[in-house]
Amino acid sequence: MNLFLTEEQRMIQEMARDFAEKELKPRAAEVDSTSRLSLSVLKAMADLGMMGMNIPSEYGGSQSGVVSYSLAMTEIGKGCPSTAVTMAVTNMVAEVIAAFGSEEQRTQHIPRICRGEYPSGAFALTESTAGSDPSAMKSEAKRWGDEYVLKGSKTFITSGDFAGIFVVWAKTDKDTGARGISAFLVEQGTTGFKIGRNEEKMGQRGSPTNEIAIEDCRLPRNALLGQEGEGFKIAMMALDGGRIGIGSLAVGIGLAAIDYATHYAKSRIQFGKPISSFQAIQGMIADSFTELEASRLLVLRAAYLKEKGVRFTREASMGKLMASETANRVCYRALQILGGYGYIREYPLERYARDCRVTTLYEGTSEIQRLVIAREMLGVDNV
Numbered sequence: 001m002n003l004f005l006t007e008e009q010r011m012i013q014e015m016a017r018d019f020a021e022k023e024l025k026p027r028a029a030e031v032d033s034t035s036r037l038s039l040s041v042l043k044a045m046a047d048l049g050m051m052g053m054n055i056p057s058e059y060g061g062s063q064s065g066v067v068s069y070s071l072a073m074t075e076i077g078k079g080c081p082s083t084a085v086t087m088a089v090t091n092m093v094a095e096v097i098a099a100f101g102s103e104e105q106r107t108q109h110i111p112r113i114c115r116g117e118y119p120s121g122a123f124a125l126t127e128s129t130a131g132s133d134p135s136a137m138k139s140e141a142k143r144w145g146d147e148y149v150l151k152g153s154k155t156f157i158t159s160g161d162f163a164g165i166f167v168v169w170a171k172t173d174k175d176t177g178a179r180g181i182s183a184f185l186v187e188q189g190t191t192g193f194k195i196g197r198n199e200e201k202m203g204q205r206g207s208p209t210n211e212i213a214i215e216d217c218r219l220p221r222n223a224l225l226g227q228e229g230e231g232f233k234i235a236m237m238a239l240d241g242g243r244i245g246i247g248s249l250a251v252g253i254g255l256a257a258i259d260y261a262t263h264y265a266k267s268r269i270q271f272g273k274p275i276s277s278f279q280a281i282q283g284m285i286a287d288s289f290t291e292l293e294a295s296r297l298l299v300l301r302a303a304y305l306k307e308k309g310v311r312f313t314r315e316a317s318m319g320k321l322m323a324s325e326t327a328n329r330v331c332y333r334a335l336q337i338l339g340g341y342g343y344i345r346e347y348p349l350e351r352y353a354r355d356c357r358v359t360t361l362y363e364g365t366s367e368i369q370r371l372v373i374a375r376e377m378l379g380v381d382n383v
């Protein structure tokens with residue numbers, strides 16, 4: 001793995017950093033307090049090429065590669081985690097359609113994602129009784145003449161409120177477990193596909209998390225993504241890539257928190273000295289930057305392998321596990337450096353800690369990442 005960034009990768013990183021500093025960071029507290037992110041900001045990100053970063057230019061993507069995507073995601077995550085997770089899911093959906101879609105599906109949907117005509121994409125896998133174990137899903141799709149008829153429900157769907165296109169999983173054969181799952185493309189506003197409650201959340205509050213009720217939702221046969229029964233494989237492959245995005249995002253939140261705390265430590269005077277002169281504070285700063293750098297390298301390794309077309313399942317899970325657990329630890333340390341002020345809303349530390357919490361939960365909990373890693377290391381199916 002080349003540890004030096006190319007000129008293009010550095011430029012993309014700087015572009016995303018600049019955008020995050022100017023457009024995201026100043027509004028992040030408001031996004032949190034109003035639980036609303038700006039759709040015009042998402043459009044601006046699409047115009048900068050950030051909604052189809054690993055998509056060929058023929059479909060409107062910026063074709064910047066997975067390493068650049070990871071670098072950009074970390075910068076956007078520093079600025080506004082709610083916006084970053086929207087970018088993560090949108091890129092994931094564009095990539096799923098690129099990898100498994102028919103030519104008609106690709107040309108119909110991917111350019112609209114990349115150009116920001118769809119504010120975002122959405123990935124509708126989880127159900128109330130099927131979280132870590134999607135094979136337990138109850139949603140069904142029955143073939144009826146030239147159509148599929150979907151019924152069921154989905155839970156915790158990021159961007160449900162405003163996504164233009166959804167990848168939705170349902171069983172076309174309910175007796176064969178994971179092998180009976182298929183994936184479908186559903187456009188926002190399709191009859192019978194009803195976006196429900198936006199959950200009240202601890203963090204990433206600007207990113208809507210919706211329930212979806214699917215009642216007699218009729219889709220044309222060509223809404224099927226890939227082949228019947230291929231849905232579970234599609235979901236797992238998408239999640240492998242998605243974990244690079246979430247790991248990168250987590251690193252961004254951790255860096256934002258410890259950067260802030262480091263500046264604070266230099267100016268906060270106690271016992272007649274800046275608190276940065278105390279070894280205990282220095283230790284927290286040193287450990288935090290070191291652990292975040294290690295996490296970033298692990299995530300970038302997964303990104304590099306994906307870019308080179310090498311299998312990266314284990315590395316993506318390692319990166320996501322390490323980055324999300326580390327970033328949570330770092331956010332708590334950074335909050336500690338601010339003392340009581342870390343707990344006060346006027347300062348961003350309590351928000352960083354809340355925004356970071358979900359990174360060990362979505363796109364596979366830390367326990368599920370460990371299962372994936374152990375399965376890869378042991379060479380057995382231990383789930």
Ligand SMILES: Cc1cc2nc3c(=O)[nH]c(=O)nc-3n(C[C@H](O)[C@H](O)[C@H](O)COP(=O)(O)OP(=O)(O)OC[C@H]3O[C@@H](n4cnc5c(N)ncnc54)[C@H](O)[C@@H]3O)c2cc1C
Pocket residue numbers: 089122123124125126128130131132133155156157158159201209358361362363364365366367368371383
């Ligand atoms: C804010 C947010 C956004 C989300 N966005 C999306 C989205 O866009 N699309 C989508 O499809 N889903 C989304 N999710 C769902 C998310 O992926 C699930 O919440 C997650 O996979 C865990 O499922 P669960 O919540 O049902 O927990 P459960 O699966 O019920 O797990 C509960 C606990 O048991 C542990 N556990 C479960 N199985 C095992 C096992 N085999 N071994 C050891 N421990 C185990 C888990 O690690 C966890 O600690 C989102 C969730 C949140 C909170």
